[in-house]
Amino acid sequence: MSILPSLRFIYPELVLVGFALAAMMGATFVKRQSLIGFGALIGVVLGIFLLPVSFEAGPAILSSMLSHDSFSIFFRTVILLIAGLIVLLSIGDKEGNREDIGEYYFFLLTVTVAMMIAVSANNLMMIYIAVETISIISYIMAGFLKRNVISSEAGMKYFLFGALSTGVMLYGISLLFGLFGTLSLPGMMQATLTNSVNPAALTLSVILVIVGLGFKCSLVPFHMWTPDVYEGAPTPVSALLSVGPKAVGFALFIRIFVENIVPLNFPWVNLATVMAIVTMTVGNISALKQNNIKRLLAFSTIAQAGYIFIGLTVGTAAGTKATLFYLFVYTLMNVGAFAAVISISNSLKSEAIEHYAGLYKKEPFTAIALAISLLSLAGLPPLSGFLAKFFVLAAAVDAKLVFLAVIAVINSVIALYYYIRVVKFMFLHQPTGDFSTSRSVALTIALTVTAFGNIILGVWPHPILNWLTSLSPL
Amino acid sequence: MFPILSCLVFLPLIGALIICLLPNRSGRLIKTLALTVTGAALALSGVLLLRFDQSASGMQFVEQVPWIAQFNIWYFLGVDGLSVGLVFLTALLGFIACVASLGIENRIKEYFVFYLLLMTGMTGTFVALDLFLFYIFWEVVLIPMYFLIGIWGGPRREYAAIKFFLYTLAGSLLMLVGILVVYFNNNPHTFNMLELAKTTPVFDTHLQIILFMAFFIAFAIKVPIFPFHTWLPDAHVEAPTPISVLLAGVLLKMGGYGFFRICFPFFPEAAHYFAFALAVLGSINIVYGASVAMAQTDFKKMIAYSSVSHMGFVMLGLASMSATGLNGALLEMFNHGVITGAMFLLVGVLYTRAHTRELSQFGGLSGHMPVYAFFLTVMSLASLGLPGLSGFVGEFLSLAGAFPVYKAITIISIIGLIIMVGFFLYMIQRVLLGPLNPQCQKYADMNGQEIFALVPLLVITVVAGFYPLVVLNFQQSAIHILTGLLGGAF
Numbered sequence: 001m002s003i004l005p006s007l008r009f010i011y012p013e014l015v016l017v018g019f020a021l022a023a024m025m026g027a028t029f030v031k032r033q034s035l036i037g038f039g040a041l042i043g044v045v046l047g048i049f050l051l052p053v054s055f056e057a058g059p060a061i062l063s064s065m066l067s068h069d070s071f072s073i074f075f076r077t078v079i080l081l082i083a084g085l086i087v088l089l090s091i092g093d094k095e096g097n098r099e100d101i102g103e104y105y106f107f108l109l110t111v112t113v114a115m116m117i118a119v120s121a122n123n124l125m126m127i128y129i130a131v132e133t134i135s136i137i138s139y140i141m142a143g144f145l146k147r148n149v150i151s152s153e154a155g156m157k158y159f160l161f162g163a164l165s166t167g168v169m170l171y172g173i174s175l176l177f178g179l180f181g182t183l184s185l186p187g188m189m190q191a192t193l194t195n196s197v198n199p200a201a202l203t204l205s206v207i208l209v210i211v212g213l214g215f216k217c218s219l220v221p222f223h224m225w226t227p228d229v230y231e232g233a234p235t236p237v238s239a240l241l242s243v244g245p246k247a248v249g250f251a252l253f254i255r256i257f258v259e260n261i262v263p264l265n266f267p268w269v270n271l272a273t274v275m276a277i278v279t280m281t282v283g284n285i286s287a288l289k290q291n292n293i294k295r296l297l298a299f300s301t302i303a304q305a306g307y308i309f310i311g312l313t314v315g316t317a318a319g320t321k322a323t324l325f326y327l328f329v330y331t332l333m334n335v336g337a338f339a340a341v342i343s344i345s346n347s348l349k350s351e352a353i354e355h356y357a358g359l360y361k362k363e364p365f366t367a368i369a370l371a372i373s374l375l376s377l378a379g380l381p382p383l384s385g386f387l388a389k390f391f392v393l394a395a396a397v398d399a400k401l402v403f404l405a406v407i408a409v410i411n412s413v414i415a416l417y418y419y420i421r422v423v424k425f426m427f428l429h430q431p432t433g434d435f436s437t438s439r440s441v442a443l444t445i446a447l448t449v450t451a452f453g454n455i456i457l458g459v460w461p462h463p464i465l466n467w468l469t470s471l472s473p474l
Numbered sequence: 475m476f477p478i479l480s481c482l483v484f485l486p487l488i489g490a491l492i493i494c495l496l497p498n499r500s501g502r503l504i505k506t507l508a509l510t511v512t513g514a515a516l517a518l519s520g521v522l523l524l525r526f527d528q529s530a531s532g533m534q535f536v537e538q539v540p541w542i543a544q545f546n547i548w549y550f551l552g553v554d555g556l557s558v559g560l561v562f563l564t565a566l567l568g569f570i571a572c573v574a575s576l577g578i579e580n581r582i583k584e585y586f587v588f589y590l591l592l593m594t595g596m597t598g599t600f601v602a603l604d605l606f607l608f609y610i611f612w613e614v615v616l617i618p619m620y621f622l623i624g625i626w627g628g629p630r631r632e633y634a635a636i637k638f639f640l641y642t643l644a645g646s647l648l649m650l651v652g653i654l655v656v657y658f659n660n661n662p663h664t665f666n667m668l669e670l671a672k673t674t675p676v677f678d679t680h681l682q683i684i685l686f687m688a689f690f691i692a693f694a695i696k697v698p699i700f701p702f703h704t705w706l707p708d709a710h711v712e713a714p715t716p717i718s719v720l721l722a723g724v725l726l727k728m729g730g731y732g733f734f735r736i737c738f739p740f741f742p743e744a745a746h747y748f749a750f751a752l753a754v755l756g757s758i759n760i761v762y763g764a765s766v767a768m769a770q771t772d773f774k775k776m777i778a779y780s781s782v783s784h785m786g787f788v789m790l791g792l793a794s795m796s797a798t799g800l801n802g803a804l805l806e807m808f809n810h811g812v813i814t815g816a817m818f819l820l821v822g823v824l825y826t827r828a829h830t831r832e833l834s835q836f837g838g839l840s841g842h843m844p845v846y847a848f849f850l851t852v853m854s855l856a857s858l859g860l861p862g863l864s865g866f867v868g869e870f871l872s873l874a875g876a877f878p879v880y881k882a883i884t885i886i887s888i889i890g891l892i893i894m895v896g897f898f899l900y901m902i903q904r905v906l907l908g909p910l911n912p913q914c915q916k917y918a919d920m921n922g923q924e925i926f927a928l929v930p931l932l933v934i935t936v937v938a939g940f941y942p943l944v945v946l947n948f949q950q951s952a953i954h955i956l957t958g959l960l961g962g963a964f
Contacts, residue, residue, distance in 0.1 A: 382610055394657070
């Protein structure tokens, strides 16, 4: 298939590229900054409407570089949802950089395109290019507050860690190329059926790839950058980093390992079990001591990554489904929490948890929305976070990994302590100091969508479950 | 058919949602609405009792609708003799504690929203027949309870609230893993509690023992069984009076109910395996709870520890595995809910006047507050197990059921009973008898609202004491089935 007829399958991506360019140019002419944001939002919404058009694609398009199976459709939808929410958060953020607003939305929309390509990629070279694009844009966005030292430091730190880990991943990919003679994932599957591969070399190269993806998902021990970067980056960017690249990382884990390489005799389950346990435990225990809400959420996302990873560890269809459900719900919970943090920072000018005292009295809507997000992250029914955890645990128990489930629930008890601590300050304590309430429409929309999503999917998860069931190859 | 159970469960939730929409200032309206909703729930539960067929075995008022089909999860409700009494107890105490909550002046709207959410969770736990649904309701109780203790509680409320939350969550999450293991080890995979309680044991003995322990920890924390009881004194003492009533009256019963509904019928062989341990733990509860209560100078803490002691009788009756003991245990749960609910209300009456619960701050109230003295005396006598009042029947049946099996343990437990008599009488002496403490000079006797809340509890205590068959008739057939399941294992 030549390239031109394939283009219609990536209409959403093309539209986003167009809007990205328009945002950068438009910023020089348009004085009202929120207009640029709403322009970006229109681009994302248009992308969502165009997704169904690109659904009827074959398994291999654009010279077999991308595959548009049901799996990539799921993740492209999730990423567009993330992009939409992050645009809303960016519009509502008052602390952000006001000068380079055009560049900001340009980067935001381009990173969305890169993420959509990464989850559709069917070839390790394409995966690498997409991941590298995501990384480079993320470094810039993390350091986007250029007059702010902490933000610049965040960008620098993210860059140093990121460059190292993507480099290691590239090395792993080159080893895989040497072993299989191809970079296409289906091709590698084929090659394993006919040739025998040196198991030691395969293990080494797979571990190198895991380093790169583990960095994106902030799995322990590749998590060290997370708290500093989340704290320093503009909050909407922290929100993006906590869900976007993570979704991509997990998508690639599924694409590379669960779908393609796990059938090999690689001790995946043992390695993944250890990583899941260490990630949850380190994330939760480190979060206990945090006093900055963004650092707390950073460690919480590490712990959440550990729970999500359980679904991949078991490697069954049920596990993969649980992972996808968890990722969807996780997006709502985490973006919801960050949206509330932005709304509070706008009026409170502080990210210290003690300053959240009595927030319920001052800004009830935001406080309730944040509480719903946090309790959902803690996995309490009847919120959607509970169902997500339930499905992951069910997959683990079904695969006879009961001890992994037990460790996960012990971790959940630890996690409740730091989530409820924030709730305690907001609801149980008396307010201090003055406070100006001014929540923008964009943040109200984001908070409403995430909070109601958390409640509704907790009681009625059928839309997502049916969708996941219809994803045929899984 | 009219979905009476769904109405019972979700009426409070609807009430809570309506209150959410009301403005903050409409305190009177909110209180009226909450009273109406809990009153309606009480009326519904009365209808439930009247229409309940005592002779029928099996579930009644069943509602079954598929919920999450991928996991074979059903919205499945029903009551039988094990649960109908507890459903009524929940509705009754829910209404009475709501009357007692009318004095709340601080953050009225939030209080009643959480209060009604709590009602939904508690009622749902007793009527759910799908394990997943049961777990959801079980957990839904935690969040409102955390806020109710943490916002409206005493000086150490934050500590008590988080301790309660973490303790119960730790137990219930282990239960969640247990639920999943049950689900996947049963063919076909099911959460249906009736299927899982079939006469033929579904699981082999080894697995039963492990699963029994997973569920045991969750229920033992809730009951609470020594040594998992340390959250209870903190939570009971710090909670506002109406919430203490619900904690002691209903929440503790959720743990006991778990033994009746899940641990014993699902894992009968493990139940026999652990019976002796349960009996030992039960008698430790009785003696330890009573001894610690004896040493308390805080009125409320004393009642809290007396609950630990009373729940020991429930464990002892359960451990006997006999029809008599099981009947006694279930009856004791109902009676304890009524009596201890009343005791906490009585503590609250004094506390609203004195703003202290130190027993040494009272004295000679019998002449000064005769109505109060009457209620306190009758309820204390019921609580210590005076024949003719309801507390005696449950304790006697539990002991009578346990005696043929565990003679020594039963005798030790009776020693605990003597201690219990001791501290209740000692309390009456310190509060009611002797010369009038000058500080108590200005205390008024109980007002109409307080009397209104206590009269129904008093009537039930006396009626169920003289004619316990009123309650026992409801539970006989269900206990008969349960003994069949337990005996059928060997």
